[in-house]
Amino acid sequence: MRTRSKGSGPLPRASARRPWRKRLVATVAVLAVASCCMVAGCAPQQASSQDSASAENEATEATASLEGTSIMVHAFTDNDAGPFTDTWYNTNVLNAGSRGCSSCHADMYATISNIQIGDYKHIIGKPANGKDYTYRECTPACHMGIGAAGTGPALEDAIHSIHFSSEAFVDGGGICESCHAYNAAGELVLWDDLKYTAELGGYPNQSSEITQGWNAMRGVQNNSLVDVVSTPNIELGAAELSQPLSDDDDIFVAANVGAWEVDMSTYQLTVSGVNGKSTWTIDELKELPATEKTITQDCAGQGMNGALISNFTVTGVSLSDFIEACGGLQDGMVTLATTSDDQFSFGFMLDVGVLLEQDTVIGYAVNGHDLTANQGYPVTLYIPGFGGNVSTKYLTGLTFSSEAATYHDNWMYGANAGNLNAGWLGIEDGYEAKVGETVELAGWGYVHTAGGHNLTGVAISADYGQTWTTIDMTDKSLDPDQWVQFKTTWTPEKAGTYVLKVKALDNTGATFTNAYTGEEGAASVIVKVTE
Numbered sequence: 001m002r003t004r005s006k007g008s009g010p011l012p013r014a015s016a017r018r019p020w021r022k023r024l025v026a027t028v029a030v031l032a033v034a035s036c037c038m039v040a041g042c043a044p045q046q047a048s049s050q051d052s053a054s055a056e057n058e059a060t061e062a063t064a065s066l067e068g069t070s071i072m073v074h075a076f077t078d079n080d081a082g083p084f085t086d087t088w089y090n091t092n093v094l095n096a097g098s099r100g101c102s103s104c105h106a107d108m109y110a111t112i113s114n115i116q117i118g119d120y121k122h123i124i125g126k127p128a129n130g131k132d133y134t135y136r137e138c139t140p141a142c143h144m145g146i147g148a149a150g151t152g153p154a155l156e157d158a159i160h161s162i163h164f165s166s167e168a169f170v171d172g173g174g175i176c177e178s179c180h181a182y183n184a185a186g187e188l189v190l191w192d193d194l195k196y197t198a199e200l201g202g203y204p205n206q207s208s209e210i211t212q213g214w215n216a217m218r219g220v221q222n223n224s225l226v227d228v229v230s231t232p233n234i235e236l237g238a239a240e241l242s243q244p245l246s247d248d249d250d251i252f253v254a255a256n257v258g259a260w261e262v263d264m265s266t267y268q269l270t271v272s273g274v275n276g277k278s279t280w281t282i283d284e285l286k287e288l289p290a291t292e293k294t295i296t297q298d299c300a301g302q303g304m305n306g307a308l309i310s311n312f313t314v315t316g317v318s319l320s321d322f323i324e325a326c327g328g329l330q331d332g333m334v335t336l337a338t339t340s341d342d343q344f345s346f347g348f349m350l351d352v353g354v355l356l357e358q359d360t361v362i363g364y365a366v367n368g369h370d371l372t373a374n375q376g377y378p379v380t381l382y383i384p385g386f387g388g389n390v391s392t393k394y395l396t397g398l399t400f401s402s403e404a405a406t407y408h409d410n411w412m413y414g415a416n417a418g419n420l421n422a423g424w425l426g427i428e429d430g431y432e433a434k435v436g437e438t439v440e441l442a443g444w445g446y447v448h449t450a451g452g453h454n455l456t457g458v459a460i461s462a463d464y465g466q467t468w469t470t471i472d473m474t475d476k477s478l479d480p481d482q483w484v485q486f487k488t489t490w491t492p493e494k495a496g497t498y499v500l501k502v503k504a505l506d507n508t509g510a511t512f513t514n515a516y517t518g519e520e521g522a523a524s525v526i527v528k529v530t531e
Contacts, residue, residue: 071111074103075173083195083430083526085227085497094200094226099178099191101135102429104169108133125253125374127307128246129425134192136303196499196524198464201225207466222496229496229529231462236441237489239471243482245294246310248367251375252297252388254308259373260342260394267341269362269379273400276327282378285364288325291318293361293384296446296483300387300410300418304503304512305523309421309446311482314382316363320356332402338381339397348390348407350383352400358385358450359481362395384481385449386410387418409450411510419448420512422458422504422523425485429526439490443523445473445504446483454480454507460488461501465520470505492529500525 074080080097084090097103105111109127116122127133138144142152163169163179181191184199198206205211207230212223221227246252269280292315299308323329335349363382364371371377376393383390387410410419425442433439445458459468473484492498501522503512512521 071105073169073172073174074098074178076175076178077173083497083528085221085495085528085530087221087227089220089225090227090497095177096195099181100195101179101192102132103178104174122255124255125251126249128250128252128310129307129423131307131423131428133307134303134305135190136192137299137306137308142301195526196501197519201228205464206230207463222494224496227496229462229492229494229498230464230466231498232467234460234462234467234469234490234500236460236469236471237438239486239488241471241473241475241478242485242487243294243311243479244485245367246312248369250310251312251366252299252308252310253372253374254299254388255342255374255376255393260376261373262341262378262394264378267378267396269396269398271326271398271400273330273333274323274326274328275330277325282364285317285362285379288317289321290315291321291361293359293382293481294479295382295384295481297382297388297391298418298421298446300389302418302421304421304521305423305525306421308388309423309444309483312366313368314361314363315365315368316361316379316382319360319362322362329400333400335401335403335405337399337401338392338395339399340376340392341394341396349401349403349405350390351405351408354405354408354450355383358383360384383450385453387448410448411451411453419453420504420506420510420521421446422502424500424502424523424525427525427527431525431527433492433527433529435492435495435529435531437491439492439527440487441490441500442485442487443502444483444485445502447480447504447506449480452508453510455484455504456507457505458484458486458502459505461503461522462498464499465501465522468503473505492527495529495531498527498529500527 074097076095076098078098079091079095081087081090081094082097082099082103084094084096090096101108109132112124112133113126127137138155143155163174166174177191179191180188181194183189183194183197184202184204194200198204200206201211201215201224203211203214206224206226206228212230215223215225222229224230264282267282269282269285271278271280292313294311294313296309296311298310299306302308317325329352334352336352336355337347337349361382361384363380364378366375371380376391376395379395381390381392381395389410390407422445423443425444427441441460443458445455447453447455455473457470457473459470461468471486471488473486478484501524503520503522513519
């Protein structure tokens with residue numbers, strides 16, 4: 001079995017086939033970052049021979065100055081099947097290897113890890129679990145569409161602008177279709193969404209008998225224009241389940257206003273709405289009975305198959321013990337608002353009853369060591385079963401009040417990717433396998449447990465979600481506040497391209513619809529199987 005190394009990008013075509021082909025290092029400014037590889041505009045004019053020579057010299061200089069950034073423009077005229085099997089259609093019509101973020105960004109984290117505008121720096125940790133970032137880590141909740149109204153700036157225009165102001169992108173052959181595609185309805189969408197859908201072959205439903213019949217008449221491989229093997233009720237081996245802790249390097253970190261340096265000589269946690277002690281130093285907090293709880297925390301708005309998730313043990317004071325140490329709550333105190341040293345808060349009025357049910361912890365250590373500056377040193381509020389958006393870093397104040405709650409749990413907005421999520425581990429687009437050889441499939445599922453929700457399993461599909469094979473996770477020994485990782489096996493019986501999907505299953509039957517594709521939410525990966 002052969003695999004491509006992480007972040008290696010499309011497999012290169014033989015250079016002798018196109019000696020004039022250029023892969024230029026892109027002079028992309030730091031804002032090109034937020035990922036997304038969305039591009040608009042028209043195709044550039046072909047350069048003259050003199051222009052080409054000049055561009056080659058500029059590319060050499062750019063390579064020297066940007067060594068290690070792993071950003072290379074894949075000219076759209078260099079046809080490549082990319083993660084799909086190397087058929088004439090996939091190579092010369094779809095040109096799949098010249099499209100999407102990974103065709104230019106071999107390491108997206110290297111692109112986005114140093115975002116800085118003026119004195120502001122958006123802290124984001126390296127991607128966890130062997131993954132790289134995709135544009136879906138930045139959407140839908142923060143930087144595109146409606147999410148941008150309440151969080152970060154919408155970046156669609158900025159990302160288009162930065163790509164088309166890059167000489168290397170334009171001269172290197174980058175065009176609209178480097179990032180975009182048209183769906184069956186004629187709508188301009190992102191290639192990185194369309195490539196996982198049944199309509200990639202030009203039909204709304206690639207798995208239907210009518211569609212496959214039409215394709216069979218045309219004699220295409222596997223009755224699919226894109227050579228996708230549609231396998232109903234995929235057969236899987238016995239599953240192994242686990243809830244491993246994340247290494248420190250894999251703990252999800254995002255600090256929206258930068259890492260904050262707290263003056264510990266004056267630090268104190270101030271509390272209002274209690275009957276007794278209302279100010280606490282860090283040493284006084286550590287003198288209270290300590291509690292340890294292992295929890296999974298994710299970005300509440302990340303897309304499916306994301307890298308913004310980790311499982312760790314937090315040490316601190318349980319909210320219930322802390323309230324008791326403060327002499328109890330004053331009459332009528334039913335909600336909690338937080339303040340922080342960095343003054344970053346969504347202003348939520350949190351339901352105290354829900355926080356106590358979820359075993360909320362005022363945390364000062366993670367995995368046995370003090371919080372780092374990026375994690376919110378010295379104190380962060382951790383709410384198991386919630387997204388990271390309500391885990392206030394650099395915590396300085398707890399205000400209990402009689403005001404009505406404005407935020408009960410992450411389910412108040414309906415199911416979204418952060419509420420009900422799953423992902424693949426150790427397998428990425430373009431993974432190669434052989435017919436008849438056993439493939440190990442690994443991944444994870446996680447559900448926000450607030451509001452009575454629990455993960456009951458994950459389901460895997462190999463026919464674009466028409467049928468699903470379930471891996472049961474109702475084992476009562478599993479902690480519902482932690483993700484569940486699975487390992488299973490699969491033996492492909494035919495050569496071709498496989499689009500494998502995995503989704504989390506919730507005890508309430510809640511589902512998630514991808515706002516960008518209209519499909520039921522699932523994490524997808526493309527596997528190439530050869531004879």
